[in-house]
Structures are given as structure tokens and as C-alpha cells.
Amino acid sequence: MAILYQHFGKQINTELGKEASYLAYGVEQNGVDYLNQIKEKDDRITYIAEDGTVLYDNQADASSMENNSDRKEIQEALKSGSGRAERDSKTLSQKTIYYALRLSDNTVLRVSSTQFSVWVLLMEMVPPMIGIAVVMLILAGLVSMHMANKIVEPINNVDLEHPEENQIYEEVGPLLSKIYKQNRQIRSQLEAARRNQEEFTIITENMQEGLLVIDSYTMILSGNSSAWKMFQMQKPRIGECVYSLNRGEEFRLMIEQVLRGEHGSVRLHLGGEVIQMIANPVTREQRVEGAVLLLINETEKVEREQLRREFSANVSHELMTPLTAVSGFAEIIRNGMVRQEDVQKFAGRIYDEAQRLIALIEDTIRVSQLDEGETPYDWEELDVCQVVRDVCGRLKEIADKKNVHFYIDGDKTMLYSVRPILDEIIYNLCDNGIKYNKEDGTVSIHLRDLGEQVEIRVKDNGIGIPPEDQKRVFERFYRVDKSHSKEIGGTGLGLSIVKHGVGFLGGTLDLASEIDKGSEITMTFPKERKTV
Structure with a gap:
């Protein structure tokens, strides 16, 4: 801008000199009339007398203009023939360049032109320069993006x-x-x-055992399907709080204990099952990072322990009763407290109690043998209908005393089985049907050939079994009505022998009963023995 500004200034001076020379020639030939004919008013033309009086001006009224004899360019022109001067306008931010030429009659012809300052020119150029800069930046951005994409394309790919x-x-x-x-x-x-x-x-x-891994914030990190089943969860709870599995106080206290770095175990009751939870902390650099929870289902163990205690108590009670009676009667006879004619009566009582004790021991041994799968009998082809008829024949006298009637539904049905065990099963079911029946009741035995299986169904219309006792009637020595057990008789092992006998023969057992409507036990046996 500075170079161009100086260049344009010199060019204006040169042009003003040429213009003044041309005008001077016309004025000397034609006078002021020549100046009046000029229509262009871009440059200012002033014609001044030797004493400084303005004779003509193309942009102002000459008569109202002040004397110009003191102007620098006029004085130089009168002395040397031409003069130059420059004057700046602070208000208009522009500079006026004057060129004066003395004529032959000592008048002066002055031509002037204005030139804006470099700052004004720069400000006028700012908008186009900004536009050009924006366009250049956009073009530079596009080009650089294209070039950058070309450069990094192989790297991106x-x-x-x-x-x-x-x-x-x-x-x-x-x-x-x-x-x-x-x-x-x-x-x-x-x-x-x-x-x-x-x-x-x-x-x-x-694993049958449940396994859970939690972090120090009680969040579940891992778990197996057994754990979800024990907590009765339909889907895994990975990422959730361990307290979402169980909100019991025992469970919560054990989690807090193990996250303090202490080993422990607790027995939980979940959905009717007994679960032993063993908790072990996981430490790293003496800092507890989480815990491993091992869940063991001990329901069967607890039930077995409960059954063992009940069995011990029951068998002790069942053995104690006849033994006490035998001991008492024998002691009375030994002390001579029985008349001679009553000795036979007391001996009969001792014999009955001894037989009851023998039957109890035999039934206990029989259940144990069936439970262990050990029997001294052979498998053979049997007619189930004939076995049922034989059993009913042996029980007829007992049934007649209570006026209970037998009905057999079925013909010859062959089954590969063990006669004494099958006989014992049917006998115990029919015997119970008589014992727990009403006066003038019925016991019906239905036989069906199902092709590869044989179904035996024993039904009575007796007193029935309450729903809460139906799951336990097959336990050893379990009696529904303990108050009438002595009146009814028996060892309390009949249905237990039935259950173990059916299992030994490879069959299945199902019980249906209603109070005062009777009971129905359905057994299904395979026709052929299944060997492993």
C-alpha cells in the first residue's frame, strides 16, 4: 500500500503538469473563454492574476475567493515558471496536490487534484480484502481437507x-x-x-451346589444355574445387588460379615428347602475385594436326620409297648400273683405281645431289605389277578368281621415280578383298606394291561387321609391318627413296605385321598424286569 501510494502520488504530479501545459496553451490563445468551454470538473482549474487575484475557478465563484498570492505554488511559479505544493485536509482525510504554471503575461494557471490518505484507501479496501480472505480460507480449507484425506486415506483403510x-x-x-x-x-x-x-x-x-461371586460393593459378578434355582430366580442377576436374592436378616448379616474379611456359614430356609451358605472373603494385599458364596442344599440331609430321629423314637416306642406288656405279665406270674386258672390267659397275652414284637421286627427287617435291594426271592412270571384273589382270600375273615366287601376288576394279567413282594404290597394295601374303612364298606382292586405296563389300583371308601398327612403316610411308623393306632393294630410299617416294595419292583406309586370319601392308590409296574 505504501509503495502504491507513493507511485500514485508521482503519477498525479506528472499528469497535473501535462494537463497544466495543455490548458496554458489554450488560455494564451483564447484567454478565459477557453477555460469556460471545459466541461470536465474532476480536477480543479484556477486562473490567477499576477497580483494573486482569482480570475477563474471551475469549482467555485472566482469573485468570492480570497487572494492567492501567498500560496506556495503561486510564488514558485512567478519566480521559476512552475510550482508545486501539497496541502492535507484533516477533516476529509485527503491530500490536495497543486501544480502552477506561469503564462507569458505573468498570469498563473493552477491545476489541483485530491488524493485520499493511505488509511482511507486501506479502509476502502478492507471489505473486498475480507471477502477475498474468506474465499481464500474456504478454498484453502477445502484443498487442505482433500489433501489431508488423500494423505490419511491409506492409514484409515x-x-x-x-x-x-x-x-x-x-x-x-x-x-x-x-x-x-x-x-x-x-x-x-x-x-x-x-x-x-x-x-x-x-x-x-x-455343580449341584450353588456358587456366587460378589464384589466389595455387594454386586453379583458371577453365579451358576444352581444358585439361581435355590433362590427361585427365573433368570441370572449378574450386575445386581446380592440383597435382591434374599432380604432376610441372617443373609444380610452373613454378607456384611464376609465383606469384613471374616469366614462364616449360615443355614437359610428358601422356599421350603434348607440351604447351607458358606461365605469366604476374597482378599488382595490385605484388602477385601469381594466374596465367594457356596450354597449347599441340605434339605434331604435335614429330612433324613429328622426321619432318623423320628424312626428311633417310633421304633423305641413300638418295641417298648409289647416288651413292657410281656415283662409286666411275666413279673406278675413270677410273683405268684395270678391264680392258676388265669395263668393260661396271661400266657396268651404274653404270646400275643411276643407275636406283635416278632411281626414288628420282621417288618423292620423286610423294609431294610427292600431299602438295600436285597431279597432272597427270585423273579418269575406271575398272574396278578391270581395273586389278588389269594390275598383277598386270606383277608376275607378279617373283612367279614368289619362287614367290608372285596371287588376285583380284571382278568388274567401277566407280570414279571417277585411273588412274596407283590403279595406283601397288595396284602398291606387291602389290609389298610379294611382297617381304615367304615362299616359295610368296600375295597376294590382294578387291574389294567397297558401294553408294556400293568396298572394295579386299590380303592376304598373309608375315612380317607388328610391332605397334610398324605406326603408322610409312607414313612416308617408314621400314623395319621395316633390315638387309635392301638385299637386298629399293626406295626405302622405297612405303607412303608408298600413304597419300598414298589420301588424294588421298578414301579411307580400315586396316592389320591379325600376325607370321608376314601383313598385310592395306583401302582404301575413294567411287564419286564429292567436291569442295569
Whole structure:
């Protein structure tokens, strides 16, 4: 801008000199009339007398203008023939350049032109310069984006899964080589982790015990299907709080204890089952990071323990009763407190109690043999209908005393079984049907050939079994009505022998009963013996 400004200033001076020369020639030839004919008013033309009086001005009234004899360019022109001057206008931010030429009659012809300051020119150029700059920036951005995309395109298209197969810039080679080595290491580690995870999953998913892993914030990190089943959860609860599984106080206190770094165990009751939970903390650098919870279903163990205690109590009670009677009667006879004619009566009582004791011991032994799968009998082809008829024949006298009638529904039905066990099963069911029946009741035995199976159904219309006792009637020595057990008689092992006998023969057992409507027991046996 500075160079152009100086250049334009010199050019204006040169043009003003030429213009003044042309005008001077016309004025000397034609006078002021020549100036009046000029229509262009871009430059200011002033014609001044020798004493400084303005004779003509193309942009102002000459008569009202002040004397110009003191002007620098006029004085120089009168002395040397031409003069130049420059004057700045502070208000208009422009500069006026004057060129004066003396004529032959000592008058002066002055031509002037204005030139804006460099700042004004610069301000006038700012808008187009800004526009040009914006366009240049946009073009530069577009070009740079295009060039950058071209440069990074090969890098963006690098196959990081197979970096060794990429052919791009030589400078990127070391990086790709390192990525390749890292990929191999990562794949190896992932494969090892996957195998470990699969092995862990296989082990935990095949565990009957439940397994849970929690962090120090009680969040569940891992668990197997057995754990979800024990807590009766339909789907895994990974990532949830362990308290969402159980909100019992015992469970909560055990979680708090193990997260304090203390081992412990607690017995939980979940949905009717007894679960033993063993909790062990997981520590790292003497800091508790979480815990491992092992859940063991001890329902069967607790039930067996309960049954063992009940069995011990029952068998002791059942044995004690006849033994007490035998001991008492014998003691009375020994002390001579019985008349001679009553000795036979007391001996008969001792014999009855001894027989009851023998029957109890025989039934206990029989149940134990069936439970262990040991019997001295052979398997053979049997006609179930004939076995049923034989049993009913042996029980007819007892049934007649209570006026209970037998009905047999079925014909010859062959079954490969063990006669004494099958006989004992049917006998006990029919005997119970008589004992727990009403006066003038019925016991019906239905036989059905199902092709590969035989169904035996024993039904009575007696007193029935309450729903709460139906699950326990097959336990040893369990009696529904203990107050009438002595009146009814028996050892309390009849249905237990039935259950173990059906199991020994490979059959299934189902009980249906209603109070005052009777009971129905359905047994299904395979026609052929299933051997392992």
C-alpha cells in the first residue's frame, strides 16, 4: 500500500503538469473563454492574476475567493515558471496536490487534484480484502481437507486385524509391525481366557451346589444355574445387588460379615428347602475385594436326620409297648400273683405281645431289605389277578368281621415280578383298606394291561387321609391318627413296605385321598424286569 501510494502520488504530479501545459496553451490563445468551454470538473482549474487575484475557478465563484498570492505554488511559479505544493485536509482525510504554471503575461494557471490518505484507501479496501480472505480460507480449507484425506486415506483403510498385509507408507511400517505383535499376544490371551472361562462355566454349571461371586460393593459378578434355582430366580442377576436374592436378616448379616474379611456359614430356609451358605472373603494385599458364596442344599440331609430321629423314637416306642406288656405279665406270674386258672390267659397275652414284637421286627427287617435291594426271592412270571384273589382270600375273615366287601376288576394279567413282594404290597394295601374303612364298606382292586405296563389300583371308601398327612403316610411308623393306632393294630410299617416294595419292583406309586370319601392308590409296574 505504501509503495502504491507513493507511485500514485508521482503519477498525479506528472499528469497535473501535462494537463497544466495543455490548458496554458489554450488560455494564451483564447484567454478565459477557453477555460469556460471545459466541461470536465474532476480536477480543479484556477486562473490567477499576477497580483494573486482569482480570475477563474471551475469549482467555485472566482469573485468570492480570497487572494492567492501567498500560496506556495503561486510564488514558485512567478519566480521559476512552475510550482508545486501539497496541502492535507484533516477533516476529509485527503491530500490536495497543486501544480502552477506561469503564462507569458505573468498570469498563473493552477491545476489541483485530491488524493485520499493511505488509511482511507486501506479502509476502502478492507471489505473486498475480507471477502477475498474468506474465499481464500474456504478454498484453502477445502484443498487442505482433500489433501489431508488423500494423505490419511491409506492409514484409515489399514486392516488392523491383519496389519502385516498392508502396503502403505514406509514410515508406518514399524507401527504396523508392533500392532501385529500386539494382536498376536492379545489373541493368545483372549483364547486362554476363553478356555478358562469355558472350563469354569462347565465346572460351575454341572455343580449341584450353588456358587456366587460378589464384589466389595455387594454386586453379583458371577453365579451358576444352581444358585439361581435355590433362590427361585427365573433368570441370572449378574450386575445386581446380592440383597435382591434374599432380604432376610441372617443373609444380610452373613454378607456384611464376609465383606469384613471374616469366614462364616449360615443355614437359610428358601422356599421350603434348607440351604447351607458358606461365605469366604476374597482378599488382595490385605484388602477385601469381594466374596465367594457356596450354597449347599441340605434339605434331604435335614429330612433324613429328622426321619432318623423320628424312626428311633417310633421304633423305641413300638418295641417298648409289647416288651413292657410281656415283662409286666411275666413279673406278675413270677410273683405268684395270678391264680392258676388265669395263668393260661396271661400266657396268651404274653404270646400275643411276643407275636406283635416278632411281626414288628420282621417288618423292620423286610423294609431294610427292600431299602438295600436285597431279597432272597427270585423273579418269575406271575398272574396278578391270581395273586389278588389269594390275598383277598386270606383277608376275607378279617373283612367279614368289619362287614367290608372285596371287588376285583380284571382278568388274567401277566407280570414279571417277585411273588412274596407283590403279595406283601397288595396284602398291606387291602389290609389298610379294611382297617381304615367304615362299616359295610368296600375295597376294590382294578387291574389294567397297558401294553408294556400293568396298572394295579386299590380303592376304598373309608375315612380317607388328610391332605397334610398324605406326603408322610409312607414313612416308617408314621400314623395319621395316633390315638387309635392301638385299637386298629399293626406295626405302622405297612405303607412303608408298600413304597419300598414298589420301588424294588421298578414301579411307580400315586396316592389320591379325600376325607370321608376314601383313598385310592395306583401302582404301575413294567411287564419286564429292567436291569442295569
